[in-house]
Each structure stands twice: as structure tokens, then as C-alpha cells.
Amino acid sequence: MNKKETYKSLFCNPNWDYPTLEAADEVTERIGREYLKLKTYSNQIEIVTSEQMLDAYSLIGLPTSYPHWKFGKDFVMNQNNYSKGRMGLSYEMVINSNPCISYNMENNSTCMMLLVIAHACQGHNAFFANNYMFLDWTSADSIVDYMVFAREYIMACEEEWGEDEVEQVLDACHALMNHGVDRYKKPSKRSARQENERLRKLTSIRHENVNELWRTLPSLRQGVEESRKHKKFPQEPEENLLYFIEKFSPTLPDWKREIVRIVRKVAQYYYPQSATKVMNEGFASFVHYHIINKMYDEGWVNDGFMLEFIKSHSSVLYQPEYNSKYFSGLNPYTLGFNIFMDIKRICLDPTPEDRLWFPNLIGKHWLDEVHYAMENFRDDSFILQYLSPKVIRDMKIFAITDDESKKEYEINAIHNERGYKRIREQLSQQYDRANWVPNIQVTGLDLHATNKLTLTHSLYNDRKLEPEETRKTLEQLRSLWGFPVEILTRNKLGVNEQSFVCR
Template identity: 50%
Template sequence: MKRQPISTGSEWTFELIQEYDREIGRIAERYGLDTYPNQIEVITAEQMMDAYASVGMPIGYHHWSYGKHFLSTEKGYKRGQMGLAYEIVINSDPCIAYLMEENTVTMQALVIAHACYGHNSFFKGNYLFRTWTDASSIIDYLVFAKQYISQCEERYGIDAVEDLLDSCHSLMNYGVDRYKRPYPISAEEERRRQKDREEHMQRQINDLWRTIPRPNDKNEGPEQRKRFPVEPQENILYFLEKHAPLLEPWQREIVRIVRKIAQYFYPQRQTQVMNEGWATFWHYTLLNELYDEGLVTDGFMLEFLQSHSSVILQPGFDSPWYSGINPYTLGFSMFQDIRRICENPTEEDKHWFPDIAGSDWLSTIKFAMRDFKDESFILQFLSPKVIRDLKLFSILDDDRQENLLVPAIHDEEGYRTIRELLAAQYNLGNREPNIQVWNVNLRGDRSLTLRHQQHDRKPLGDSTNDVLRHLHRLWGFDVHLESRQDDNLITVHHMPAREESRRTDLIVTV
């Protein structure tokens, strides 16, 4: 049944956008995509640059680093080095998606399919987003954060707040709970409890730092005393918020704000491949469906396919444009491949994926979308065919060996290794150094000791001392960072730096 195309030109109008949204929404519903309501906002290129600069937060507090992002975006855009991404979508309820004024109607339809139905259903469906973020309250919370921080700027000066935010940002990746489910954030609640919390927290801290020994302390020698914290803490910002001895209540509140925002973005960092792959899969599927129904023209499809293929372009490792694996390509290929395995399984697929070969593709990819993150998704679903198509191979770079080694390539022996290695590459736990709060010298110089558990002898990067300087600012007393490989102490960073001669028992690198 051929129907009249929705549009034939390239200009868009609000009526056309609504029409496309209705049709795409209708098909998405047929596939059972569960989404938040959509709020589609048409904006100009300048506004898109603003949105860009605030790292995807629709409302952000003021900070120079966002100005820096803005300046570099602006420069890139004005010189024509960089097209603006044609979409930004915000994990909120309703789900806000931005369409840029300059785009053609084809691009608008593509963005609607990609963001309003692809990303949106991912935000609503994926277990990480369901567990860790609360889409309905994020906007309110950001408004609260912005107000609170600008009040602090008025009261304590821009510089004081800026310094504090710099320090918090440098530890932002260590401000998330990886395993414990956080309480949902609510601006209302935050505002109400903030006052109580200030008082309560300060009281607890004062208790911790009480210097007069309690009566039952007296038979405890310093050696037998337990470490504090008793268990190592992975959430450094949380630890600082609760226990840093010198922070004012408002400073603790700001640490908390940065921590909460880091937590909100944490699922996005863990599901890059899946999220983009899912959205790309759906814009591809939905728009092809529109074409099959005769609702869009051949010209529309050509323009769409052209930009689709540039989105999923994967330059080879030796190309000058190579900058790592393109998450769009990997995710899209994998979702397409899962569908293929379900619909047309080969012998190889039946051997590798006995559970899903020949099953219903729609419920299988929805299962994959719902219950995985990048790491486990790759471990579970990366098929030999995708490995072959992308010609994946691994490089082992060992600083004790003279040459690089190629342990595995895209062949029968290598599939499993490649899959495991690639999955590990997307494990945030491997990508970031494993650093935890180890001990506080409560009765002595109040110094804070962190422990870095090295993995495969990977050392810390060269900005470590800068980060420790920030940590020192927050903690207020000496900070030590020990790097360990297994049980051997490798290096210790001190902040403030120590004289080498005073410590002969440790190798000091500062």
C-alpha cells in the first residue's frame, strides 16, 4: 500500500515535525518501545553551542570550565571544522530533545527517531538508568544546585566557590557509588533537609575529631586501634563530604551537589556503546519502515543514509582520523547482528548463541537493552561475525618487552579473547585507576591515606599531583597516595611534597 509522502522538499515546518513525530511514534509503538513523553525543542545553532558547553545539563551552575568548553565549541563551529551534533537529548521526564534550526526536514526526522524514541526508550528501559537516576526530578535538582551555588558565590565570593568546584571536579569520577543504590534525588527534599543536615553533619564531624580521650580509650594503644574508615571507601567525595575536618557546611553541600551530578551521569558513562547503538539501530529501523510505507521519498532516504553512514563510520587503527572504537559503529553493528542471529541464524551462531539463535528478535534486543551495561553487553553478545566485520585485533603493550605483541585477531582462536578484552576495555573499573580511601590518622597528624591498587603495573598519569593538590585543599591536612601492585608498595605520592632525605624507607615520587 503506497501512500503520499509526508514531505518532498527539504525545508521543515512545525506541522511537518509534528507529522513526522506522529508517524515515527506510531511505528515505535508498534515495536513496543516504551518511552517518556517527548518534549521537542527547536533551537538555533548558538543555543546548541550553549547546550553543548554545559555538558548536556539543561541548567547548570556557573563555572569557568563550561566557558572553556563553549569557547572551543564556538571556535570549531565558526571555522567549520566541526558540525554541531544534530541532537542533544536529556534523560529527564519528559525527555527533552533539541532540534537545530539549520537542519533539513530529513535530519529533523532522523533526530526525532534517534533521540525521542531511541535514547528515550533506553533511558526508560535500561536497568542502570532505572536504578541510579530519577528522570522526573533531575531538572528540579539542577535548578536547586544552581541557586545554591550562586547564593554561595554571593556570600563567600566567586573565587572561594570556584576553587572548591575545581577541586570537586577533579575528583568527580571518584564521587560515585558503584554498587550501592543511591537515594533518589529530590530538590524539594534537599532544600528541606539541607538546614538539618548542616547542623547534624557538623555535629558528627566534631564528634569524630574530639581530641579529649574518652575514658574507655585509655587501654587502647595506637597500634591496636582500628583503621578509619574500617572498610576502604571508593566514593572519595562522599567520604570528604562526611568526614573532611575543615570544610564549612556550605562547602560540604557543594561537594554533595557535584557528587550527585556525577552519580546522575554515571550510567551514561557505562552505557555509551549500548545507548548510541540502540538509538542508531532504531533510527535506522524506524525510518526504513517509514520508507516501506511510502511516507518518505527516495531523496529523503538518500540524505538519511548518507548521514547515517557517516555516523557509523569506523576509521581503521592506521587512519589519521582514528580515535578509538566508534561507539555508534560497535553498538549499531551489535544490535543489527543480534537481530540477524534471531532471524537468520547460521551454524556458527547456533553454536555461539544457542539461547537466542532463532528466537524472537524484538524481545531479545529489548532484553539486551534492559539488563546490561557496555561491559556485560559485549561479553554476552559480541559475535564472531561482528569481530570479523570490524576486523578487531588486540595489541599487548608491555613496557618490559621491546616489541608490541598481537595476542589475538579476528579468527577462530581469537574470538573469545577479543571479546573478553573488549568487554574489559569498557569496564569503568579497569579504565580508571582503582583508588580508595584507606586510612585517616585520627589521633595524629590527621593525614589522609589513599590506596591505589595497580593492575598490570599500570602507573598513575602525570596529573596525579595536581589532583592530590585539590584533594589536599578539600581535606585540609596532609594527603598520601600509595600505589600497590599486589601486596608490594610501589610508589607513594605525598601532598604537600616531602623532602626525599626524610623518608628513606619509601620511594618518593613527587
């Protein structure tokens, strides 16, 4: 029996075994590399039980984490839901690390195993390894080690300072976690040589442009200028609250600063995941769909296997309609998969409409374009760039406006000529972080008297802050900052609409 026959008999046996997984890994990896040109991290496939999957759930997809009651709460909640049958567990969970760790449930059938290996170990893995968000904001090589460090550090703190104190710091940090994320790179520090060079240049420019006349100006103004400069701190608003606290909190002890840093790093690690949900799942589905079909074409699997695959595939991609009782928002798998498939279609078989909408894609190789899209976008930009009229039509997407001041919802776009663009913009906005994380920045710090910290919330679509929660969060911030804090909600005209103070 040759290799293909052996593998085929393995894949078509619903009960998998160790050799089955090895074979699956080998075949999917080869197809991914040769056919889809995927560049991936090496894989580490772990078989886990449902209990272990619940553990993984509560650690939000990290192999280890520091101890905190929040994870315990999530665990209890998931366990309740799972044991009461309110929640199913996913077939796999994959971690953005190098090697790329994926957890596969032990009770998956062979077909499911192949599907999730293709999906996670090729699809997600390639996405982690190539998408700019992940490359810019996470370091897959070190995350596991960093979490081990974080765990040990926080346990050492518990030992030294008491669990309650550590818990309080962590609680406060978690409250601000959504605001502990850099969305734009900070300029890196100049090295000593660069700094010297800069100063030298500056001095020489001063020497060249010296003018005795300036000396005659009264020095008083200089003083005013100085003090005005001092009054304004920070000079630029800072949106990363945890970063600001870590760097500028006047009295925070070092060990607490390090904890703030740990939570900030974790928040940053999750940032790309939350910003690429549609793309990530869409791309992984695109990959598993192609790999399994290729396997069928090459004769690795039989018809029965394909039937099971198609059933699983279509239930993963099931999109209930808005008025179905199963509806819970747009299914990111479906949306992402449809868009990626449509990119391929446009490249291979464009219609006149596509030529109008996507002139860039016409005549290109579909795989290059899929790779380009996968590497260089995140959900909001991806949708804005690639959501095609055909996908909108196929999914019958429509847009609604819900205005607080009006008694009715308004349908402002449907899948017609006039609506495509608006739907595309509106959907893109829905995946914008600003849609669910209020835009809050540190705008002022009273360095002279009270050390009071002022945050400014800029209104987005006139959406106000939830008062109760805001007050509680502010208390947490106060405990971390150590001095009074206030938050002001400004509208476009700069007028205060809400304000909360915690003294």
C-alpha cells in the first residue's frame, strides 16, 4: 500500500489516532505551503479534554496567566453554562505564539480534526505570522515566556505584599485594560549618540543665526513663556491610560508600576485579535476550505469524508437572519469567508460591476491579492476596502440608524445601487474600536498643587458614558493614581456634557 492509500484509510476512519494527526499535519502543511503559499510558524498541536478547554477559555487563550479572581469567575461562568448545556465548546483554540500552540478537543471526529488543523494550524497560524497588526503589536516569540514571568512576578508580589493589595492593583488595572492599548507607535528613544548629534546641530544652528537684537527683549516674557509651558502637561494628550500611569504616577511604588506594565502588555497583546476578528476567522475558513478541497482533489479523502466536512463547514459559516431567534450579530466567519472568496472570484472571473468597483484586482493573481489583503488590513479597513456589492447582495445586508432622540429606527441603506457604499462605511464603522471603546485621553495634570488628573472623553456619535460604571472605574483609577481624578465629556464644540470627579 502506498502512502496515499495508508493516509486515506487513516483519514476515513472516524476514530483518529496519533498517526492520523501526524499525517493530517503533514498533508495540510504541505498543501498550505505549496498550494496556498502560506508562511507559518511551526505548529504545536495539543489534544485536550473539555475540562482543559474550559481552563483555556478562562485564561482567554493563553497557556498560562497570573492568578486573579476574574479568571476564576469566568471559569465558574463557563462551567455553569457548559454543564447546563447553554454553551458548547469550540473545537479548537489557537494561541498567537511561536511555535503556534493550538488546543484541539479530544472528542472531535477525524474529519473535524483535519478541519481544525487546517483552520487553526494553517489559517490562523499564517494570519498571526503575516498580518501587520500582529507583527507590529505582538511578539509571538516571547509571549509565553512573558506570561510565565508575569505569573511568577505577581505571585512573588502576593508573597511579599499580600494577596489583597495585589488584587486591588490588578482590579484597577483590569478596569482600565481597554484603555491600556497603544494604537500608534510611540517614537523610539534616541540613542545617546543620536542625541549628542542633535544637540550639536542645534548649537551650530544657534551660532550661525545669532542676532544681538534678541537680547534687548525684556526677559519677563521668557518667564511667562516658561510657566505657561509648565502648566500644560502632558503636552500631547495620551490615550494609553495605563502607560501614562506607569510613567507618570507620582507616588506609585515600583512593584505596582511593574504590575501596571504587565496588564498593559497583556492588553496590547489582545489588541490585534479584537481588531481582526472578521479577517482572522474569514481567512482561516478560506484556508481550511481550500486545503480540504485540495485534499479531495488529490485523492487523500473520500466522498463520505467530504460530506461530513461540508456539513461542518456550512454550520460554522451559518449566518442566521436578523429576525431569527438564533441571530446574535454578524457571524465573523461568514462575513470574512465571503469577502475573501469574493476577492478570489473578482480576480478569476470579474463582472462589469467588479471592474468598476475593484479596478485594482482585475487581472491579478487571486492568491497574491488574498495574501495582500490578509497581510495589510484590519477589520474596519478590510471591510471598507473589500466588501463588494455582490457580498452585500448575497447576504442581504441592510443598515439601520438608531437615534436616541427619535422614536423610530430608520433603515438608511439596503442592498441596492445607492446603498452599497453606505453599508460598507457603516459596517466598517461597526468594527472600529471607537464604536465600543469610548475615546478617552489624558489631557491634563495639575503638577503645581493637587496632582489632579484630567481625562477627556470625546463624544463619538453623541454616545455618553454609562454613569454608574464610569464612577466605579474612576474610583479604581483614583486608587492607582493616588490623587484626585476627573473625567469630562466634550462634544464637538468643546462643551462639557458630562463630568465625573473622584476626589
